[in-house]
Amino acid sequence: MKADADKCIACKRCFPYCPMGRIQTFKRHEKIPGRVYIEIDQERCTDCGVCLRANICPVKALYQPETPWPREVRSILSNPLIEFKGSQVPGRGTEEMKTNDVSGRFRPGEVGVGIELGRPGVGAYFRDVEIVAMELAPLGYEFAEENPITHFMTDKKTGKLREDILNEKATSAIVEGKCKLEQLPVILEAIKRAAQKVSSVFTVEVITKVPLEGEIPVKPVLEELGYWYSINTKNNMGLGEPPFKFYEE
Ligand code: SF4
Ligand code: SF4
Structure with a gap:
């Protein structure tokens, strides 16, 4: 799972839904001054889809990218x-x-x-x-x-x-x-x-x-x-x- 850096407003609403627990970290947006987004730890994320299915992101920033084998x-x-x-x-x-x-x-x-x-x-x-x-x-x-x-x-x-x-x-x-x-x-x-x-x-x-x-x-x-x-x-x-x-x- 990933969060779109251009959409995410770092509201943290998705955090409690993640069964792997607080695997998101805050990042400063490189191009928009003062803008913070969250980045999902790709090593710890199991692509379970819970955060996406919860449908709680107010800006639809979460998305599941293609996962070629073996990550699939x-x-x-x-x-x-x-x-x-x-x-x-x-x-x-x-x-x-x-x-x-x-x-x-x-x-x-x-x-x-x-x-x-x-x-x-x-x-x-x-x-x-x-x-x-x-x-x-x-x-x-x-x-x-x-x-x-x-x-x-x-x-x-x-x-x-x-x-x-x-x-x-x-x-x-x-x-x-x-x-x-x-x-x-x-x-x-x-x-x-x-x-x-x-x-x-x-x-x-x-x-x-x-x-x-x-x-x-x-x-x-x-x-x-x-x-x-x-x-x-x-x-x-x-x-x-x-x-x-x-x-x-
Ligand atoms: S896909 Fe699952 S493990 Fe990955 S961030 Fe979303 S809830 Fe957490
Ligand atoms: S719910 Fe959406 S906007 Fe809020 S931190 Fe998660 S991905 Fe970013």
């Missing part, structure tokens, strides 16, 4: 209105991580594991995303096909991302996939190793189908390994019919 990857991950043609999924990940009740991506005995890197104000570089993906790839972690990060891999067996995006960043990015329940301890250990190397924050999502009776399958694993966790559920309220029955097969 910023908006693909950070702007939820942009659909990545490779995966045809808008935004950072796939909604099936949260709607397993309908889509049935994670079958009994399987665990969905999502690693969500970056947060507003921090962001995540793709070089950090690659670190996480490369720790997981050799352990039998199956990357989600539709996820944009999976599309940016040059080799899914190693988790290596394309070289040209490594120094680009997004507001956040999700490494998304699944493993067998018995692999979960080694997967979580790998994520711990990756945590020592990345320069951003991340949360880990562990997703499992809960049987009609009995214990949450991942609970004993998480407790034995000493992880704190928060239990959140997504329930099918009848708006979508599961294509099969989970526990009768």
Whole structure:
């Protein structure tokens, strides 16, 4: 995103809308004496489009310039209105991580594991995303096909991302996939190793189908390994019919 120096009146109205937080600096206009405008830090801006969509600039100074590849990857991950043609999924990940009740991506005995890197104000570089993906790839972690990060891999067996995006960043990015329940301890250990190397924050999502009776399958694993966790559920309220029955097969 950029602000047109000839239009901007440095009113600061766009500042609070930026999830990356005060990345605009004041500049003196070179040709108009006494005129100040704001310049958006192009390194920290993730092209999320929030400031533009807020439509609060009184002089329409904000504009999104063309973003040739590899910078284009910023908006693909950070702007939820942009659909990545490779995966045809808008935004950072796939909604099936949260709607397993309908889509049935994670079958009994399987665990969905999502690693969500970056947060507003921090962001995540793709070089950090690659670190996480490369720790997981050799352990039998199956990357989600539709996820944009999976599309940016040059080799899914190693988790290596394309070289040209490594120094680009997004507001956040999700490494998304699944493993067998018995692999979960080694997967979580790998994520711990990756945590020592990345320069951003991340949360880990562990997703499992809960049987009609009995214990949450991942609970004993998480407790034995000493992880704190928060239990959140997504329930099918009848708006979508599961294509099969989970526990009768
Ligand atoms: S596009 Fe997003 S990150 Fe960039 S200045 Fe606007 S709100 Fe901030
Ligand atoms: S809202 Fe518009 S005029 Fe005001 S500081 Fe932002 S870009 Fe400049």
